[in-house]
Amino acid sequence: MDIRGELERSILIDVISLLASIRISGTLTLDGEKTVDIYFRDGAIIGGASDHEGVFIDLIVSVESGNYYFSGSTVYPREYRYSVNDSHDEFVHKLTKQMERPEVCLDIYSDDMLFELSKVLNLGDLELDSDEWKVLAQLSEKKSVLQIRLALEMDIESISKILYGLENVNIIKRVRKEKTASIGFSLIRKIRKFLERLGG
Amino acid sequence: MEERYKILITGPFSSGKTTFIQTLSDTEFVATEEILSTGAEGEKKYTTVGIDFGKIIISEDLSIYLFGTPGQERFDFIWEDQINGSIAIMIMVDRSDFSSVMGAKNFVKFYTSRTNVPIIIVANKSDLPSVISMEGMKQYFEPIVDCKIVECVGRDKASAKDALYTVFFEVILNQPVSPE
Numbered sequence: 001m002d003i004r005g006e007l008e009r010s011i012l013i014d015v016i017s018l019l020a021s022i023r024i025s026g027t028l029t030l031d032g033e034k035t036v037d038i039y040f041r042d043g044a045i046i047g048g049a050s051d052h053e054g055v056f057i058d059l060i061v062s063v064e065s066g067n068y069y070f071s072g073s074t075v076y077p078r079e080y081r082y083s084v085n086d087s088h089d090e091f092v093h094k095l096t097k098q099m100e101r102p103e104v105c106l107d108i109y110s111d112d113m114l115f116e117l118s119k120v121l122n123l124g125d126l127e128l129d130s131d132e133w134k135v136l137a138q139l140s141e142k143k144s145v146l147q148i149r150l151a152l153e154m155d156i157e158s159i160s161k162i163l164y165g166l167e168n169v170n171i172i173k174r175v176r177k178e179k180t181a182s183i184g185f186s187l188i189r190k191i192r193k194f195l196e197r198l199g200g
Numbered sequence: 201m202e203e204r205y206k207i208l209i210t211g212p213f214s215s216g217k218t219t220f221i222q223t224l225s226d227t228e229f230v231a232t233e234e235i236l237s238t239g240a241e242g243e244k245k246y247t248t249v250g251i252d253f254g255k256i257i258i259s260e261d262l263s264i265y266l267f268g269t270p271g272q273e274r275f276d277f278i279w280e281d282q283i284n285g286s287i288a289i290m291i292m293v294d295r296s297d298f299s300s301v302m303g304a305k306n307f308v309k310f311y312t313s314r315t316n317v318p319i320i321i322v323a324n325k326s327d328l329p330s331v332i333s334m335e336g337m338k339q340y341f342e343p344i345v346d347c348k349i350v351e352c353v354g355r356d357k358a359s360a361k362d363a364l365y366t367v368f369f370e371v372i373l374n375q376p377v378s379p380e
Contacts, residue, residue, distance in 0.1 A: 001330040003298045014302040022336035113313045118343065170343035174309065177316040187205060187287075190262045191368045 003070035007032060007063060013096060013168050015068060019043060020088050025074045032066025034059060039076050045091055046076075047083045056082040057091075061098040089169040093126050096165040109160045111146035114175035115139055115167075126169065135162050135172075142175050202261050206285050207367060209252070209268040210311070211292030212303030216324040217268040218252050220292060220354035224266060224364060225254030256364070280314065288318045288367045292354070295337065296328040305344065312345050318370035321349040322363050327356075 003019075005011070007030060016038075019028065023043035030036040036050045036059050050059045084091060117139050128136070131154075138148045149159050166172045209217045252268030267282055283289075291307045294300035304321065311319055323337055337349050350366045353359040 001296060001298055001332070005299050011302070014305060018298065018302055018332075018336075018340055021339035022332055108309070110313075173343065174313050174345075176312060176345075187203060187262070188372050190203070190259060191372060194258050194262075195365065195368060 005068060007066050007068050012060070012068070013092060013099075015070075016045070016088075016092060016095070017168070019070065024070075024072060026070055026072035027076075028068060028070045030060065030063040030066065030068050032063040034063055036060050036063055037080075039080065041074070041076075044088055045084045045086075047080045049077065049081045056084065057094055057098055060095065090126055093165060093169045096168045109145050109156070109163055111144060111149070111156075113145050114142050114177070115145070115148075115163065115172050116142045116175050118170055118173050123171065126171070131158070132162055132166060135159070135166065139172055202263055204263050204265060205287045206265045206267055207364075208282050208286040208289045209266050209292060210282075210289060210307055211322075211324075212294070212300045212307065214297070215292040215294045215300050215304070216354040217292045220290075220322070220324065220352075220360055220363075221252050221254040221266045221268050223355055223357050223360045224256055226257045227255045283311070283315050283317075286315070286317055288320065288371050289315070290320050290322050290363070290367060292322045292324050293337075294325045295323040295331040295351075296325050298332070301332055301337065301340065305341070308341060308345050308347075316374075318367065318374045319345060319347045320363070320367050320370055321347060322352045322354075323349055324352050324354045326351045326359075327353045 003015075005015075012030070015028065019040055020043040025041050025043075026039075028038040028040060030038070034050060034052045036048060036052075038048045038060065039046050048056055048060075050056075052059055054062075086094065117136065131152075134152055135148060138151055143151075145156075145159060145163070148154070149156065152159070154162075163172065167174075209221055211217055252266075254266040254268075256264040256266065258264060267286075269282055289311050291304055291311070293304040308319065308321065321337070321341055323331075323334065325331070334349065334351060341347075341349060348366055348370060350363045351359075352363040
C-alpha cells in the first residue's frame with residue numbers, strides 16, 4: 001500500500017494514529033523545510049533522525065508543509081539520533097499540544113456537541129495540564145461544549161484546543177444523541193419480513 | 201401507497217460510493233458526475249458533484265432510496281443537508297487507500313455529532329491487494345465511534361447487498377423500544 005501524501009493541517013496526527021492502529025514497522029519521513037524520519041516498530045514510535053538539530057518533537061512540528069511517505073521495513077539504522085520512550089498516547093498528546101494551530105480546532109467543535117470520558121479511561125503516563133484536568137472533571141458526566149465553556153468560563157478557541165488534544169489520545173469521545181423512534185414500526189416490520197425472506 | 205426511506209451513502213473522495221449505489225439500484229441510476237477539475241487525486245477521471253441517486257425496491261409498498269454525497273470537503277454543506285430524513289448513514293472507505301481511511305475519520309466525526317441514526321463504516325474495495333486489515337480498521341475507528349465495520353466489494357452485488365442488510369439490522373436495533 002502506498003502511504004504518502006501532503007503534510008497539511010493536522011494530518012500528521014492521523015497518519016501516526018493509523019500507522020499505530022495497523023501495527024506497522026518502518027520509517028515515516030516528513031520532507032519539507034527539514035527532513036525528519038520517525039521510526040515505527042509494530043506501530044509504536046521508537047525513535048527518529050533529522051538533518052537538523054533540536055528537540056525531536058519540535059523538529060517534527062516544525063515541518064509544517066511538504067510531503068510525507070512511509071517505507072515499510074523492520075531494519076533501522078544501528079544508531080539513531082533520537083530515542084522515544086513515551087507511549088503512543090503520550091507522544092501524540094505532546095505532539096498535539098506542540099501544534100499551536102487553533103485554526104485546526106476551531107472549525108471542528110460546535111457548542112452543541114456532547115462529550116464524555118472514554119469507557120476505558122487510561123491516563124497512563126500522560127502529563128495533563130490544569131486546564132485539561134478541569135475539562136476532564138467536567139466530563140464526569142456527559143456535557144456539551146457550551147456547558148463546559150460556561151462552567152469553566154473559557155473561550156471557544158481554548159476549549160477547542162483542549163478537546164482536540166484529549167480526543168486525539170482517546171481520553172474523551174463524542175456522544176451520539178439519544179436514540180429516538182425516528183422510523184415507524186411499519187417500516188421495521190417490512191424490513192424484518194424482507195430479511196426473513198432472505199433467511200436473515 | 202409506497203413508503204419511501206432514505207439511506208445516505210457518504211465517505212471520502214474515490215471511496216466507491218457511486219459504484220456501490222449503481223450496483224444496488226433496482227431502477228435506472230442517476231449520477232451527477234463531472235470531469236475532475238484537477239488530476240491531483242489519482243487516476244479517477246470523474247467525480248460526483250451533486251447527489252447520486254439509486255432506488256431499492258423492498259416490497260411493492262416500500263422502497264429505499266440511496267443518496268450518495270460528494271466526497272470532497274468543499275461540498276460539506278450537502279453532507280449536512282442530506283442528514284434530514286435518513287434512516288442510516290453508510291460511510292464508505294477505500295480500504296486499500298491509506299488517505300481514504302484517514303479521510304473517513306472526518307466523516308465519522310462529522311456525522312457522529314450531528315445525528316443519532318445508525319452509522320456503518322463500509323470497508324470497501326476489499327478485493328484489492330494490500331488492504332488495511334479489518335483489525336487495523338477497528339483499532340483506528342473504535343475510539344471514535346461505536347459502530348459496525350463491514351467488509352465490502354462495492355461492485356459485487358452480493359457483497360454490496362450484505363453491507364446493506366447489516367444496515368437494515370442496525371436500523372432495527374437502533375430503535376429505543378423493541379417493536380412488536
